[in-house]
Amino acid sequence: MKFYPEGHLIDRAENKAAMLNAAALSDAMRDARILEARSMICDNEHNLIVDLKCMRGIIPREEGALGIREGTVRDIAIISRVNKPVCFIVTDFIRDAYGRITAVLSRRKAQERCMEQYISRLVRGDVIDVRITHLEPFGAFADIGCGIVSLLPIDAISVSRIDHPRERLTVGMDIRAVIRAKDENRITLSHKExxxxxxxxxxxxxxxxxxxxxxxxxxxxxxxxxxxxxLAGLAELKENVQPGQQASVFIKSILPNRMKVKLVIVECFDYAYKPEPPVYFFDGDHMDKFIYSPPESEKHIETIF
Structure with missing residues (x-):
C-alpha cells in the first residue's frame, strides 16, 4: 500500500465510495482501510468530529495522533486539524439514545501503519512526496504520510539563502524532498539537492x-x-537597492571554474510575489550523493547521504 500526506485521498473515487452508506463504511472497517474525511469540530474534550457524509464520525482524543496517549505530542496536533482532511481507520460503530449511529475512528492507528510499513523503511537519500503543513522562521514542516510531520530546515530549502521559508513555500504546497537524516523514526528533510x-x-x-x-x-x-x-550572481553596487526587491539584471559573464555569475543591475523595484512550484532536475526515488559544483570548479561542494 502507498501512503500519502493527508489530503491526497479525500477526493479519490474509492475513498468517496467507502462513505456512501453505513454498509460501505462497515466494509471499510472490516478491511481496516485507511480513509480520509474533513474534520469539522474539535470539542471541549479535544475529540475530533468528522463529516463522513453518510454519518458522523468521532476520533477520540487519544486516537487523534501518535504520541497524544503517551504525552509526547501536544493537543495542538489535533486542534490544528479542524476544517482539514484527516486520515483514519474505522474501529467501531456506536448508537446514541436516539438511535443515531456514529462511527468511531482512529487517526493514530492509520499513522501507526504508515510508520511501520513506510516510514520505518525509509533511508537517507530516499526522495519522497510531502505536503507543507506550516512555516516557521527556522524551517518548514511537511507531512510525509498520514499526518506524520518532519522538519525541512531553512538552510536545506535551496542553495540561495532566504530569510524565511515563505519566500519559497506555501502551506498546502506539494513538493518532493530527500531524507537528509534519520534518528530511529525521526526524519529531517532536505530539498536543495x-x-x-x-x-x-x-x-x-x-x-x-x-x-x-x-x-x-x-x-x-x-x-x-x-x-x-x-543559483545566485553578484552584481555591481547600485544605490537604493534593498533585499527582497525584484531586479532586472544584465548577465555580464558566466564563469564555471569559479562558480560565478557576474551581473549588472538594470532596474530594481518592489513587487509582492508568490512562491512558484519548484522546478526539479532529479526525478528518481533515491540519491546517494549530490555534487553541486561543476567539474572544472576550484571548489567542490558535495552532499553524501
Whole structure:
C-alpha cells in the first residue's frame, strides 16, 4: 500500500465510495482501510468530529495522533486539524439514545501503519512526496504520510539563502524532498539537492541576456541577485537597492571554474510575489550523493547521504 500526506485521498473515487452508506463504511472497517474525511469540530474534550457524509464520525482524543496517549505530542496536533482532511481507520460503530449511529475512528492507528510499513523503511537519500503543513522562521514542516510531520530546515530549502521559508513555500504546497537524516523514526528533510547543480542552473542563461532576479543581500563589495533558487550572481553596487526587491539584471559573464555569475543591475523595484512550484532536475526515488559544483570548479561542494 502507498501512503500519502493527508489530503491526497479525500477526493479519490474509492475513498468517496467507502462513505456512501453505513454498509460501505462497515466494509471499510472490516478491511481496516485507511480513509480520509474533513474534520469539522474539535470539542471541549479535544475529540475530533468528522463529516463522513453518510454519518458522523468521532476520533477520540487519544486516537487523534501518535504520541497524544503517551504525552509526547501536544493537543495542538489535533486542534490544528479542524476544517482539514484527516486520515483514519474505522474501529467501531456506536448508537446514541436516539438511535443515531456514529462511527468511531482512529487517526493514530492509520499513522501507526504508515510508520511501520513506510516510514520505518525509509533511508537517507530516499526522495519522497510531502505536503507543507506550516512555516516557521527556522524551517518548514511537511507531512510525509498520514499526518506524520518532519522538519525541512531553512538552510536545506535551496542553495540561495532566504530569510524565511515563505519566500519559497506555501502551506498546502506539494513538493518532493530527500531524507537528509534519520534518528530511529525521526526524519529531517532536505530539498536543495533536487533543484539542480550549479551547471544545470547556469545553463538556463546566456551571456548578454537581461533576466529577472531577486535581490538577496547587499554587501560592501556587491549585490547578490538570485536567478534561480539554486543559483545566485553578484552584481555591481547600485544605490537604493534593498533585499527582497525584484531586479532586472544584465548577465555580464558566466564563469564555471569559479562558480560565478557576474551581473549588472538594470532596474530594481518592489513587487509582492508568490512562491512558484519548484522546478526539479532529479526525478528518481533515491540519491546517494549530490555534487553541486561543476567539474572544472576550484571548489567542490558535495552532499553524501
Amino acid at each position: 533536487l533543484l539542480g547543480t550549479w551547471k544545470q542552473n547556469a545553463e538556463r542563461f546566456r551571456v548578454g541576456e537581461t533576466v529577472a532576479g531577486i535581490v538577496r543581500s547587499v554587501e560592501s563589495y556587491g549585490i547578490f541577485i538570485e536567478l534561480t533558487p539554486n
